[in-house]
Amino acid sequence: MSDRPITFKIVKKQPGTLGRAGVISTPHGDIETPAFITVGTKGTVKSIKPEDMKEYISNQAALANTYHLYLQPGHKIVEEAGGLHKFANWNMPTFTDSGGFQVFSLGAAFGKGVTKFASGDVPEEKQGEKTELNVYSKDLAKSHGKLCVIDEEGVTFTSHHDGSLHRFTAERSIEIQHAIGADIMFAFDECTSPTADYEYQKEAMDRTHRWAKRSILAHKQNYEALKKQGLYGVVQGGRHLDLRAESARVLSDMDFDGYGIGGSFSKDDLGDAIRVVNEILPEDKPRHLLGIGEPNDIREAVALGCDTFDCVAPTRLARTGTIYEHKEGEIIKTNLFNTKYQRDFSSVDEGCDCYVCTNYTKAYLAHLFRAQEMLGAHLASLHNLYVIVNFTKRLREEILNA
Amino acid sequence: MSDRPITFKIVKKQPGTLGRAGVISTPHGDIETPAFITVGTKGTVKSIKPEDMKEYISNQAALANTYHLYLQPGHKIVEEAGGLHKFANWNMPTFTDSGGFQVFSLGAAFGKGVTKFASGDVPEEKQGEKTELNVYSKDLAKSHGKLCVIDEEGVTFTSHHDGSLHRFTAERSIEIQHAIGADIMFAFDECTSPTADYEYQKEAMDRTHRWAKRSILAHKQNYEALKKQGLYGVVQGGRHLDLRAESARVLSDMDFDGYGIGGSFSKDDLGDAIRVVNEILPEDKPRHLLGIGEPNDIREAVALGCDTFDCVAPTRLARTGTIYEHKEGEIIKTNLFNTKYQRDFSSVDEGCDCYVCTNYTKAYLAHLFRAQEMLGAHLASLHNLYVIVNFTKRLREEILNA
Numbered sequence: 001m002s003d004r005p006i007t008f009k010i011v012k013k014q015p016g017t018l019g020r021a022g023v024i025s026t027p028h029g030d031i032e033t034p035a036f037i038t039v040g041t042k043g044t045v046k047s048i049k050p051e052d053m054k055e056y057i058s059n060q061a062a063l064a065n066t067y068h069l070y071l072q073p074g075h076k077i078v079e080e081a082g083g084l085h086k087f088a089n090w091n092m093p094t095f096t097d098s099g100g101f102q103v104f105s106l107g108a109a110f111g112k113g114v115t116k117f118a119s120g121d122v123p124e125e126k127q128g129e130k131t132e133l134n135v136y137s138k139d140l141a142k143s144h145g146k147l148c149v150i151d152e153e154g155v156t157f158t159s160h161h162d163g164s165l166h167r168f169t170a171e172r173s174i175e176i177q178h179a180i181g182a183d184i185m186f187a188f189d190e191c192t193s194p195t196a197d198y199e200y201q202k203e204a205m206d207r208t209h210r211w212a213k214r215s216i217l218a219h220k221q222n223y224e225a226l227k228k229q230g231l232y233g234v235v236q237g238g239r240h241l242d243l244r245a246e247s248a249r250v251l252s253d254m255d256f257d258g259y260g261i262g263g264s265f266s267k268d269d270l271g272d273a274i275r276v277v278n279e280i281l282p283e284d285k286p287r288h289l290l291g292i293g294e295p296n297d298i299r300e301a302v303a304l305g306c307d308t309f310d311c312v313a314p315t316r317l318a319r320t321g322t323i324y325e326h327k328e329g330e331i332i333k334t335n336l337f338n339t340k341y342q343r344d345f346s347s348v349d350e351g352c353d354c355y356v357c358t359n360y361t362k363a364y365l366a367h368l369f370r371a372q373e374m375l376g377a378h379l380a381s382l383h384n385l386y387v388i389v390n391f392t393k394r395l396r397e398e399i400l401n402a
Numbered sequence: 403m404s405d406r407p408i409t410f411k412i413v414k415k416q417p418g419t420l421g422r423a424g425v426i427s428t429p430h431g432d433i434e435t436p437a438f439i440t441v442g443t444k445g446t447v448k449s450i451k452p453e454d455m456k457e458y459i460s461n462q463a464a465l466a467n468t469y470h471l472y473l474q475p476g477h478k479i480v481e482e483a484g485g486l487h488k489f490a491n492w493n494m495p496t497f498t499d500s501g502g503f504q505v506f507s508l509g510a511a512f513g514k515g516v517t518k519f520a521s522g523d524v525p526e527e528k529q530g531e532k533t534e535l536n537v538y539s540k541d542l543a544k545s546h547g548k549l550c551v552i553d554e555e556g557v558t559f560t561s562h563h564d565g566s567l568h569r570f571t572a573e574r575s576i577e578i579q580h581a582i583g584a585d586i587m588f589a590f591d592e593c594t595s596p597t598a599d600y601e602y603q604k605e606a607m608d609r610t611h612r613w614a615k616r617s618i619l620a621h622k623q624n625y626e627a628l629k630k631q632g633l634y635g636v637v638q639g640g641r642h643l644d645l646r647a648e649s650a651r652v653l654s655d656m657d658f659d660g661y662g663i664g665g666s667f668s669k670d671d672l673g674d675a676i677r678v679v680n681e682i683l684p685e686d687k688p689r690h691l692l693g694i695g696e697p698n699d700i701r702e703a704v705a706l707g708c709d710t711f712d713c714v715a716p717t718r719l720a721r722t723g724t725i726y727e728h729k730e731g732e733i734i735k736t737n738l739f740n741t742k743y744q745r746d747f748s749s750v751d752e753g754c755d756c757y758v759c760t761n762y763t764k765a766y767l768a769h770l771f772r773a774q775e776m777l778g779a780h781l782a783s784l785h786n787l788y789v790i791v792n793f794t795k796r797l798r799e800e801i802l803n804a
Contacts, residue, residue: 044773088766
């Protein structure tokens with residue numbers, strides 16, 4: 001274990017909870033946990049260069065999306081550039097997700113063998129080509145929503161850019177993530193629809209477990225990558241606690257460097273699902289809660305033993321003119337397009353001490369948004385990320401001081 | 403003179419040319435000239451916060467547009483915010499132009515009394531209102547291009563945002579610039595169409611001179627502003643050298659802190675027009691060449707005695723994926739949308755040592771532009787502005803070392 005590129009050390013456990021403060025060590029530096037990881041989907045945290053991240057947000061790591069980088073600019077280009085760190089100038093620990101979530105969220109995962117390539121494959125040299133298959137798949141996409149066909153081996157899907165046909169398998173996801181070269185990768189998983197029935201959730205979970213095993217094998221076959229990159233397994237099971245428990249048990253027995261908790265659950269189910277999973281997962285491995293970034297959810301999940309988080313909400317909200325604001329002990333969302341902010345010369349968020357709140361008023365940001373000036377999205381993104389990153393840091397401090 | 407807020411000192415003259423290195427002192431710091439002033443039309447250099455300007459561009463001053471800030475967010479809001487420096491967090495010397503160029507460039511300045519408000523006025527309380535007058539003016543705008551009606555007192559024009567009716571006079575331009583509060587203002591001037599005949603150019607120039615006198619009077623009536631802001635007169639006269647000389651002579655006798663050289667000239671006429679003007683303008687006042695930013699033009703104009711420059715080209719080009727590149731002693735324009743740059747892992751500009759060129763490849767920027775990522779425009783803007791700002795700085799060094 002000790003020669004693994006990714007290691008985790010628990011510094012302190014919070015008495016009476018599952019919460020812990022720790023350190024994930026990666027070849028590109030340490031992540032002090034609990035930590036919020038900023039999302040840079042296409043190899044850029046939207047509008048923010050790495051120096052801004054360090055200086056204005058103090059984030060510790062960034063996560064890029066395998067699906068997006070595979071389609072644009074293409075993982076081969078990232079590889080030729082020397083990998084994600086060099087390509088994007090990200091001199092910090094990085095993650096890539098498995099691509100599973102994006103592939104499945106392209107459309108309702110309508111599943112089981114409905115097309116002639118359901119259990120077939122698209123030859124690698126034909127991937128991305130606009131073939132007759134592709135024309136057919138587009139017709140199919142029209143009648144079923146966007147195409148996403150799952151079989152035992154993997155998933156066939158159409159690009160959201162141009163409708164071209166692609167295929168991910170566990171091996172392919174790992175191959176792409178090796179090319180991208182992030183410090184921490186995720187095993188290819190199936191992210192089910194929340195409306196899927198129990199039977200399908202179980203079927204998908206079992207398949208995810210088989211893909212998890214194949215992901216580990218694929219990773220171990222690349223000796224170079226094995227020295228530099230770690231692999232997390234992804235716990236699934238939807239909102240069914242027995243499936244979550246089973247998923248945690250099965251994956252615990254596999255040789256992962258850490259675990260993602262993925263999939264769809266309602267807000268109400270989130271806490272229960274996390275508790276069941278984290279009570280089973282090995283304590284000495286880091287746990288990443290995928291795609292969750294609301295402050296209340298992070299607080300709850302930290303107390304239940306999650307270590308890292310990622311979410312597009314802080315930057316996505318910022319681009320629509322919405323900032324996080326501290327009000328009466330809560331973090332609320334304020335949309336600066338409201339007319340009253342045009343003459344509001346108070347700080348962007350009176351309860352925040354970040355660069356943006358120290359130097360700019362709501363009126364200035366309201367002006368930038370109304371004038372469609374890029375600086376509006378930039379400053380609001382800096383602030384929103386600062387709020388969530390530092391909210392999570394304070395949870396760490398609470399554990400250390402407990 | 404010595405209690406004026408804006409002073410100018412010549413440090414060294416270049417032998418055999420009209421070129422000089424100097425220092426413009428303002429209440430917000432010094433500008434070492436020759437200098438390129440970054441343009442921040444609506445109170446933001448597009449995508450770039452002031453700290454970025456200092457750290458990555460080393461610019462010394464920024465220029466905002468009176469017309470744009472008047473319409474959005476409104477000069478009163480900038481004033482209530484404490485002025486442009488505070489509103490936009492611009493802790494550096496600032497300029498505002500007169501609004502003349504934008505007003506006239508809204509449409510061909512079709513001139514002389516063609517409507518019933520040609521020599522009338524829009525009462526201040528009606529400005530910006532959508533009145534019947536306005537409906538009429540929009541009909542007129544339809545037949546004549548966008549509305550811009552000039553009379554002896556000023557200009558009536560429609561907003562490019564919503565077609566609402568507005569009026570600028572010399573006094574109004576100064577009042578608005580006082581509210582904005584930049585260190586250096588420009589007197590209200592008429593910027594003629596290059597296709598206008600000699601007679602019209604002379605008529606417009608004479609009117610600009612009368613507006614110049616009125617601008618000075620309006621400025622001197624505001625004691626508070628007089629202590630903090632300086633006023634430049636704007637030399638006009640189109641491409642006619644006798645008119646340029648006359649304009650320089652007439653304005654030289656007025657009590658300005660410096661001079662803008664404005665208006666329209668073809669590339670071929672530019673040098674001659676500047677020479678004629680600068681041989682007449684008082685040597686001890688700074689000279690700003692309005693709206694010019696091509697490296698070759700800046701080089702020529704510096705040798706002919708111009709001190710400061712502004713132009714939107716570096717950031718506008720950057721937003722369309724075009725970067726300045728040093729090639730064989732020239733600065734050329736390279737569009738990164740060209741397919742060949744998708745796999746070009748060379749520095750953005752091999753001949754540049756800026757932050758962007760030190761840390762990013764053409765392939766990364768090409769990816770950002772194709773993916774419509776804001777960071778592309780941001781990084782390209784940092785680079786393009788660095789190139790022009792530092793090109794102009796080197797011209798200063800050449801004079802100092804001559």
